[in-house]
Amino acid sequence: DSGVTQTPKHLITATGQRVTLRCSPRSGDLSVYWYQQSLDQGLQFLIHYYNGEERAKGNILERFSAQQFPDLHSELNLSSLELGDSALYFCASSVLGGMNTEAFFGQGTRLTVV
Amino acid sequence: AQSVTQPDIHITVSEGASLELRCNYSYGATPYLFWYVQSPGQGLQLLLKYFSGDTLVQGIKGYEAEFKRSQSSFNLRKPSVHWSDAAEYFCAVGAVSGGYNKLIFGAGTRLAVHP
Numbered sequence: 001d002s003g004v005t006q007t008p009k010h011l012i013t014a015t016g017q018r019v020t021l022r023c024s025p026r027s028g029d030l031s032v033y034w035y036q037q038s039l040d041q042g043l044q045f046l047i048h049y050y051n052g053e054e055r056a057k058g059n060i061l062e063r064f065s066a067q068q069f070p071d072l073h074s075e076l077n078l079s080s081l082e083l084g085d086s087a088l089y090f091c092a093s094s095v096l097g098g099m100n101t102e103a104f105f106g107q108g109t110r111l112t113v114v
Numbered sequence: 115a116q117s118v119t120q121p122d123i124h125i126t127v128s129e130g131a132s133l134e135l136r137c138n139y140s141y142g143a144t145p146y147l148f149w150y151v152q153s154p155g156q157g158l159q160l161l162l163k164y165f166s167g168d169t170l171v172q173g174i175k176g177y178e179a180e181f182k183r184s185q186s187s188f189n190l191r192k193p194s195v196h197w198s199d200a201a202e203y204f205c206a207v208g209a210v211s212g213g214y215n216k217l218i219f220g221a222g223t224r225l226a227v228h229p
Contacts (some may be wrong), residue, residue: 002157033217041128043204043219058206090157103217105150105157 003027004089004106012112017102018079021109025072025093032074033054033103034066034093036073038087078111088112116141116209118174120220127195128228137205146208147188148195148217149179153201161203162190175199200227 003026013019014066015100025032034046037060045058048066060066063081068074092103117140127133138143146165150158162173169181179190188205205220 002159010121042221045216045218048216058216092158102148102163104158105159107155107157 001105002106003033004091004093005041005102006089006106008041008109008110009107010110012114013081015081015113017081017113018077019081019112021076021078021089021112022105023074023076023091025074025091025092026053026104029093029095030070030072031094031096032072033092034060034074034076035090035092036087037108043090046076047104069096076114081113083113095099116207116218118134118205118207118220120203120205120223121169122223123221124224124226125229126226129152129197132195133190133192133195133199133225135192135203135205135225137188138186138218139205139207141187141207141209145188147179147181148206149173149177149188149190150204150206150219151202152222153171158204195225195227195228197227198226200225 005024007022024107030051032049037042043095047066048056052068063079066076075077090108092105119138121136148163149161152158161177162171164171164181172178177192181188202222204222204225206217
């Protein structure tokens, strides 16, 4: 158990809908990262938050947004969903924001868009 | 641009045999390098990491990796594979680009273990 909690574990929704994925980082970790894992794209970095502030954006679509709340949990919002958004979405957390710190991954949320 | 290449998509080894998974990276500065393992239905677990110092790093579950700057490689090794090692393995580089940090992952190598 990495200490990173993601909910829900599975999500099935229709095209055009909006969903929210939630991540609770390990106790004490200030950084939260979101990744998308799909068969054709592999593991893609989406976005990084550190202590409530957005630090970096990767290959995140404009239909997607995220935030990190004062209690440090984070939510990833996916809207106007398309079939191609079906993927496993991972959250990871680390103590700091630098790349010399270890990131711990949650078990992911599997999103299926039908 | 930073990138990570794992040349082998699938590898099959017999239980008890040795294992080497290849990883090559492209990064202009001194890289931070990681190996993660993903078991079916699970998240990614860190096996080991290289930040600086000794180029041979030891990880959990008997894994080790060697950083070779001249070859831009960070290959993962295990002397004797167990059936429970069957999983997907990801090499990653911690990169700083445009003032921000991110982990760049390779495409992964899926390991199958024959009894």
